[in-house]
Amino acid sequence: MTLLKFPLISYYVFEISFHLMLDEVSLIFMGVVFVISGSVSIYSFWYMDDEKFVLRFIYLIFLFVASMLMLIMVPNLICLMLGWDGLGLVSFLLVCYYQNTKSLSAAMLTALTNRVGDVLILVCIGLLSSYGEWILYNRYNFSAFVGVSSLLMFAGSTKSAQIPFSAWLPAAMAAPTPVSSLVHSSTLVTAGVYLLMRSFWLMEPSNLTLGVLKVMSLLTMLMAGMVALLEVDFKKVIALSTLSQLGVMMFSLSMKLPYVAFFHLVTHASFKALLFVTAGCVIHSNFGTQDMRLLGKCWTELPISMSFMSVASFSLAGVPFMSGFYSKDLIIELSLMNSDTLIVYLIMMVSVSFTSWYSFRLAVSVIWGLNKSVLKSVVSKESGVLVISYFSLFFCAVFSGWVIHQKYGQVSFSTFIDSVLFGAVCLIPVFGLGGFFYCLDHSEIHMNMVWYPKLTKFVLSMWNFKLFSTQFLVMPAMKCSYKVCRSLDQGWLETLxxxxxxxxxxxxxxxxxxxxxxxxxxxxxxxxxxxxxxxxxxxxxxxxx
Incomplete structure (x- = not known):
């Protein structure tokens, strides 16, 4: 590990320095960010070909990547705020890039939720000021501050959209698809996981913090899987899959396996970026349609994109020997070796089965399915530029899991589960596929859902967390302002x-x-x-x- 120190302010014993840390983890993650950002930049010139200010969009993308690189390399909590807050600011500009009411409301929800994490980190900076330095990564001497670990955990949960901060992540789909490819693969949503992974030795002594993180991650996995099974918006289904995988990473952190969480973070970034760029090709080629009920039979019109989408969907589902299998299977096996309660195992296995369920639902609906209403006319065919963008992400989505598992010693764990349980873990994608086809063959299940509109609405509202994040905070202020307006502006202030x-x-x-x-x-x-x-x-x- 190489630590570069640049003094900024020095006053007697008080000193603030700018640090850069280069080690195996930061170099691997920077390599992943460079590969994905380069592929997305090439893809953006095709996707935004009719955009008047395409260079402005590219500059925002580069600024977004620069903020993420600052977050990766800086271990100092004060200087880390440059990258942490830069991600929040640039994400606001990117989410509201399409200037309409929906984009603005989504951008405000994203920015305000992330601002909660910014405030918590500022509080941590204040609490750690007595030490005279704020380097958190791989440090043990801050373990006395149990409250700091809890604050950092909640700060990371805001960026990674864990319950109860989950509503902003599907709302951020108002941004252009290249932005979603970056945000939901290797930049904004992974910033919280990366911060907690790096500062894990601060949280490790606090069993309460890890217990709360485990509950939040399990509920996030379950909720995201349930919503993805009913959602019809193409991009939101992929966003909810990101939310589910973030729950898997946080669950790995709660089991005191930080490097395994980083392993899944890297593999997830590759196949999720590939899944988003192929989804963007489908949306761009069908008049911007995102409703899965209006899409289908894309295999005949977009064969190259659908081939890569199939690979990304299989990797997301954890099909054996894809990159997603190596990290997800390792987390499941290590969790089964952990001494947890039955309810934890049940929620975890059901949530992982949901992943393969909605992955095959997405593939069947968009790639092979022929829905009742299909837009036959395609605006633009696949370009040769897309193939370059696809192939770099394709090799990462297929081979990155095997390469890291072989070369990165921090994730070399020995698992001691029997062959029957190992076979059950490997067949989890088959369980999800079986559940999908069972519901497909028994259409009365879908008919009965009509009789429970409140339950469906409850699930689609992300267990009412959408209302909790918006109306719950806005309506009391609106009612209070209405009463103040009636009593003051329209009351005695008007009289006097x-x-x-x-x-x-x-x-x-x-x-x-x-x-x-x-x-x-x-x-x-x-x-x-x-x-x-x-x-x-x-x-x-x-x-x-």
Whole structure:
């Protein structure tokens, strides 16, 4: 490990320095980010070909990647905020790139949720100021601060969209598909996992923190799998699969296996980026349609993209000897060796089976299926540029798991489960496939779902966490502001302010008008009587003279 130190501020014993740490983990992760960002950049020129300000979009992509690289290499908690907060700021600009109401609301939800994590890290910086340094990675001398580990855990959960901070991740699908390929593979959503993996030795002494993280990760995996089974938006299904895999990574961290979580992070980044770019090709070639009920038979129109999408879907489902199999199978086997309760194993196995279930649902609906309403006209065919982007991600999605498992000694674990249980773990994709075809053959299951619209709405609202993240926070403030507006702006402030002044001036002017009119009439009467008196006096004088 190489640690480069650049002093910034030095005052007696107080010193703030800029650090760069280069080790095996950071170099592997930077290599993954470079491969994915390069492929996505090439892909962006094809996807955004009709965009007027395409260079502005590319510059934002590069700034986003630079922020992630800053987060990867900087171990200092103060300087790490440059990359951490940079990801949140640039993600806001990218999510609201399409300037409409939906994109703006999604960008605000993303930015405000991530701002919670920023505040928690600032609190950690304040708590650790007594040490005089803020290098967290691979350090043990901060273990006395149990509260710091909990704050860091919640800060990482906001970036990685764990329950109850999960609503922003599907909402971020309002961004262009190249942005989603970066955000949901190797940059924004993985920042929280990477931070917790690097600072794991700070959390390890706190069993309470790891217990809370385990509960949050299991619920996130289960919730994301349930929603993905019912969701019809193409991009949101893939986003929910990302949410499920983030739960798997956090679950691995809760079992005190940080390098295994990093192993799954790297393999997941490769096949998820490939899955997103192929999905973007389908959407771009079908008039921007994202509803899976209007897509189908794409194999005949887009054979190259659908081939790569099949590979990415198989890797996501954990089909043996794909890259996703090596990391996911290792996490499942090590979790079965851990002494947990039956409910933990049950939730974990059901959630992993959901992954293969919605993976095959996505493949059958889009690649091979022929739905009732299919858009036959294709706007643009596959370009040769896409093949270059696909192939670099394809080799990572197929071979990265085997290469890392063979060459990276930190993930070389010996598992001691029997052959029957090992076979059951390897056949998890088959369980999901069987469940999918069972529901497909027994259509009455789908018919019965119509009779439970509240249950379906509850699942699709991500267990009401969408409402919790939006209406729950907005509606009390809106009601309070309405009452304040009625009582202040439209109440006594109006009475004492403009309306009151206007009313007083109106009454005063009316009274003044009345007074003036009476004064004028009385003046006329006085003048009339004076004139009569003068005339009478003149007449009398003339009579006597």
């Amino acid at each position: 302010g403009p309306q009151g002044v206007f009313s007083c001036l109106s009454k005063a002017s009316q009274k003044n008008q009345v007074i003036q009119s009476r004064y004028f009439l009385s003046l006329l009467m006085v003048l009339f009587f004076v004139v009569l008196l003068v005339v009478a006096i003149i007449c009398l004088l003339s009579f006597f003279i």
